[in-house]
Amino acid sequence: MAHDHHHHTIEPRTVNAAFVIGIALNFLFVVIEVIIGLSIHSLSLLSDAGHNLADVAALSLSLLAYRLMKVRSNENYTYGYRKTSILVALFNAMVLFISVGAIAYEAAHRFFNPEPLPGITIAWVAGIGIIINSVTALLFFRERKKDLNIRSAYMHLLSDALVSLGLVIGGVIIFYTGWFWIDPALGILIAIVILFSTWSLLKESFRLSLDGVPAAMNLQQVKDAAKKIDGVKEVHHIHLWGMSTTENALTAHVVIDEKNSLANAEKIKHELKHALEHLNIQHITLEMETDKENCEEEEC
16 A cells, blocks of 8 residues: 555756746746837736736745745744745735736726727737746646645746737737727736636635644545444544644544553554555654543533
């Protein structure tokens, strides 16, 4: 069963490289968009530049959090800085919501006061955006399932590639028809796309920041795993939470029958820990008690 653990490991070097390349390429693209957007007065390019700049910041924060996860724990931070990965994912989701608001507001304003724009220039610049965002999103593709933080970076880049695609189509339509209202209409559409892709990210990162049970897990799994082990009567006071976007911790009281008790307590504990590791729970604290010990707690 040892192969079970393997799919949770993340290649730190490739992730680091992905972040650095992503940040550099996106920043370069922001500069291009701002220069051209200002020179042709295109709101869609400028708002997209703002959106991409928010991404550069988000990617930088994600990289920081990813690095901090590796920092060793100390006397003040006994879990190290793992939790930063959760906080950054939450912050990222909130930044995206704010950028949605900004885009929608601008777009609504421009919808009623459209300005003439060179559509083909918009299309070309956005075309570059598709390439840059797709390439950087692909860098995160392999690791996206393993870490909420990496998934947030991946979602960011993917939504950007979609935005750019929308702008290309819009630019071409404007070029051929002169319908300048297409520009803000696309802005609103973009905002909706981002909103939907961000919602699940916000929900999961919020849940983890409140020490909720990670979405992929439930307490029943833990109870079932424990019941399978010989000598375990029941498990209660279970607390299961995410220490970071990739690591989980659990504390529980395990009741064992008395005749089994002390002789087998260590063996039972060992077996239970092994079973829980297969559920992707890395940090496990178990309190053993016999069914004779009268439990003072309410929940017994």
